[in-house]
Amino acid sequence: MERPQVSPIERLPVEITQKMLSTVTDLLSLRCAALSCPAFFYAFIDAENAITTRVLSTQVGFDVLPEAIAASESSQLPSHTEDEIQEFVAYHLRRRRSPSESWTLASALPIGKFHNCVSAFARMFVNNISIIEKFRRVGWLDPTYDETYRIERALYRFEVFRNIFSKSRSIEEERNIFFANFAPWENEQLGCIHDFLVWAVSPAFDDVAEHDITWGELRVEYGVGIESPYIQHLLSLGLEKLHQIVTAETYEARHKLLNDRRLSCPRIRTDFLYDALDNVNEPDDDDTPLLSDFTPEDERSHIRPPFFDDPDSGPAEIWRWAHQDETKQQFVYQKSRGPLREWGYVMWDSRRLHDLGILQKTFDTEGAWNASRLDLDQQGRHRAEMAMSWEARSKIYMAGGRGWWSVGDHSKIVWIGGKAPHERPYTRAHTKPISVEDARDILQMMKLPSSVTKFLDP
Numbered sequence: 001m002e003r004p005q006v007s008p009i010e011r012l013p014v015e016i017t018q019k020m021l022s023t024v025t026d027l028l029s030l031r032c033a034a035l036s037c038p039a040f041f042y043a044f045i046d047a048e049n050a051i052t053t054r055v056l057s058t059q060v061g062f063d064v065l066p067e068a069i070a071a072s073e074s075s076q077l078p079s080h081t082e083d084e085i086q087e088f089v090a091y092h093l094r095r096r097r098s099p100s101e102s103w104t105l106a107s108a109l110p111i112g113k114f115h116n117c118v119s120a121f122a123r124m125f126v127n128n129i130s131i132i133e134k135f136r137r138v139g140w141l142d143p144t145y146d147e148t149y150r151i152e153r154a155l156y157r158f159e160v161f162r163n164i165f166s167k168s169r170s171i172e173e174e175r176n177i178f179f180a181n182f183a184p185w186e187n188e189q190l191g192c193i194h195d196f197l198v199w200a201v202s203p204a205f206d207d208v209a210e211h212d213i214t215w216g217e218l219r220v221e222y223g224v225g226i227e228s229p230y231i232q233h234l235l236s237l238g239l240e241k242l243h244q245i246v247t248a249e250t251y252e253a254r255h256k257l258l259n260d261r262r263l264s265c266p267r268i269r270t271d272f273l274y275d276a277l278d279n280v281n282e283p284d285d286d287d288t289p290l291l292s293d294f295t296p297e298d299e300r301s302h303i304r305p306p307f308f309d310d311p312d313s314g315p316a317e318i319w320r321w322a323h324q325d326e327t328k329q330q331f332v333y334q335k336s337r338g339p340l341r342e343w344g345y346v347m348w349d350s351r352r353l354h355d356l357g358i359l360q361k362t363f364d365t366e367g368a369w370n371a372s373r374l375d376l377d378q379q380g381r382h383r384a385e386m387a388m389s390w391e392a393r394s395k396i397y398m399a400g401g402r403g404w405w406s407v408g409d410h411s412k413i414v415w416i417g418g419k420a421p422h423e424r425p426y427t428r429a430h431t432k433p434i435s436v437e438d439a440r441d442i443l444q445m446m447k448l449p450s451s452v453t454k455f456l457d458p
Contacts, residue, residue, distance in 0.1 A: 010039040017043035021051050026059040027112030031105060049102045056108045057099075060115050063149045063308075065099040066092075067156035068118075072111050074163035085164055085177065093160075093181040096307055117243050118159075122151045124246075125196050130342040134356070146312050150347050153308060154189040155239065157182075158197070161190070161273060162238050168271050171279040179280045183306040184331040185319035185346045187280060191333040192341045194235070194273050197242060198226045201234050204245050204254045205266070211404050212255065213413065216393025218265045223382055229268035234258075236272045251404060277333040284329040291331075292324040302328045314350035322363050 009017070021044055024030045030052070034044040044051060060068050070092040077084050091097070125131075126143050135141050143151070161178055169177075179187050202225070209215050209222035209230070221228065234242065241257075248254045260267050282302065289298060306316070322340060323331055337345075353359055393405055400416035413420070 007037070007039070009037065012039070014043045014046065018047050018051060022054045024055050024058075026116075027052070027055055027105065027109050028116075030055045031109065034105075048105060052103045052105045052108050053101060056103055056112060059112055061145075061149055061152070062099070063146075064152045064156070066096050067153045067160075068111050068115060069099055071156045071159040071163070072114065074160045077163065080164075080167055088164070089177055089181075093178070093307075096309075114159075114240070117239050118152050118155045120243060121155055121197075121200075121239060122148060124200060125151050125193075125344065125347075128196065128199070128343070131344060134343045135352070137356070144349055144352075146310075147348055147352075150189065150310070150315070151193075151344070154186075154193045154347070157186075157190055158193050158273070159239055161276075162236060165272070165276075166236070171276065174276045175280055179276070179332075180304065181307055183304050183316070184323075185315045186306055186308070187277075187332045188319055188337075188341070188346045189315065189344075190273075191277050192344045192347060194277060195226060195338070195341045196344070197235055198228075198231055200246050201242055202228075202231060204248060205231060205234065205258060207251060208255050208258050209266075210389065211251070211406055212259075213393045213397050213402050213405050214264050215266070216390050216405070217397035219390050220265060221386065223386070226274055229270045230266045232272040232274055233267045233269040236269050280332050281330065282328045284327050288327045288329070290325055290327060291320065302331075312349045314348050314353050315346040317350055317359060318345050318348075318353055321359055324363070 017039060021030065021033060021040065024033055030044075034040050057065060073092065074088060077088060126148075132141060164178065165174060182190075202223075206222040209220045212220075220230065224231075234245065245254065245257050248257055258266055289295075294302070310316075322337060322345065323334075326334070389407070392407070396405060396410075396413060399421050401413045401420075402416065403414040404412040415421075
């Protein structure tokens with residue numbers, strides 16, 4: 001009787017098989033590999049923690065892993081009590097902790113899965129047209145490892161903020177619990193992520209808000225930008241939900257993700273990240289100096305050391321360059337720095353910034369203010385067009401129309417009863433009077449000769 005054939009893999013020493021598994025680049029692939037054959041499975045089980053820890057560090061990156069762990073654990077806070085949040089902040093945000101040195105596959109898989117979403121947004125951030133146009137001039141577009149990790153850490157901080165402040169809190173609490181743990185350029189990095197996510201999700205939202213008939217009846221604004229309470233609500237749903245919305249390929253898919261079925265319209269939130277960033281700065285004192293005039297004591301008092309000990313000085317350099325003529329009340333998320341945040345100015349290495357020649361120039365504060373102001377004429381035209389769209393859709397809604405509408409295109413309207421008003425059978429109104437007074441009223445509404453109407457006066 002012939003012996004069953006043994007595959008070459010099964011003849012390998014278990015140590016070699018374990019080393020092969022350790023070279024897998026992500027945790028989902030590791031799980032698939034471990035389940036692919038008995039040899040891989042038993043080799044993995046024999047060294048699960050060591051292999052999983054190695055692959056997790058490879059996938060997420062050692063310089064990002066503490067933030068990834070913080071995001072994961074903040075998503076699991078049971079009831080968001082004051083004690084729970086303070087305990088989390090004390091452990092994860094007061095100082096940056098080294099990650100655990102031992103992971104099981106079951107405990108690491110959620111982190112690996114969420115990192116896929118973070119990586120997708122980081123790639124999207126880098127491929128922003130404003131960034132591509134900025135860096136094309138110096139001939140290098142691909143981000144360095146440090147730059148990629150910087151963007152990913154900021155995305156994880158966004159998710160931590162979202163998890164901690166899922167319920168409304170005061171501005172003072174947000175500042176003390178969260179923002180006070182980071183250097184101003186790290187908080188400005190979060191501002192860049194905020195503006196980027198608004199830019200990423202707005203096209204999907206605006207598409208539905210501009211065309212849905214019910215949303216038009218309810219006067220849902222579109223094309224408003226970062227201050228929109230509708231967009232702020234979407235940001236508060238977190239990165240995974242945002243990724244679903246951003247990548248939805250059809251109007252129907254976007255509508256399903258954005259529409260609240262109970263309300264038949266999108267939800268709003270007025271107290272999320274935009275509001276927090278807009279109020280994050282310390283108020284000035286009577287004698288508050290400009291950043292360029294800070295003494296060492298001022299530095300210690302008003303500029304917190306960075307949460308992450310960045311080996312590259314680029315983010316701090318360009319933040320100081322952009323705020324040297326400002327006081328502490330303008331250190332983070334100034335509206336006039338919006339054009340800088342469009343290309344993620346505090347995300348890049350010093351070498352890239354010097355190659356761009358930015359730091360060799362003086363920051364143009366007046367020009368930045370002018371660039372950040374909305375074109376009032378354009379804003380007025382948009383408001384007028386939006387009001388006309390609302391009015392048109394409201395009339396269709398009142399006539400029983402629902403679904404998608406556009407100027408000059410009524411082909412996708414769904415009518416209650418299955419037919420448009422002009423296609424419904426004509427029904428004569430009931431005009432038979434039921435009293436003498438009723439008859440008099442009907443006759444008065446008719447165009448009768450004056451010789452007749454004089455007899456109708458009571």
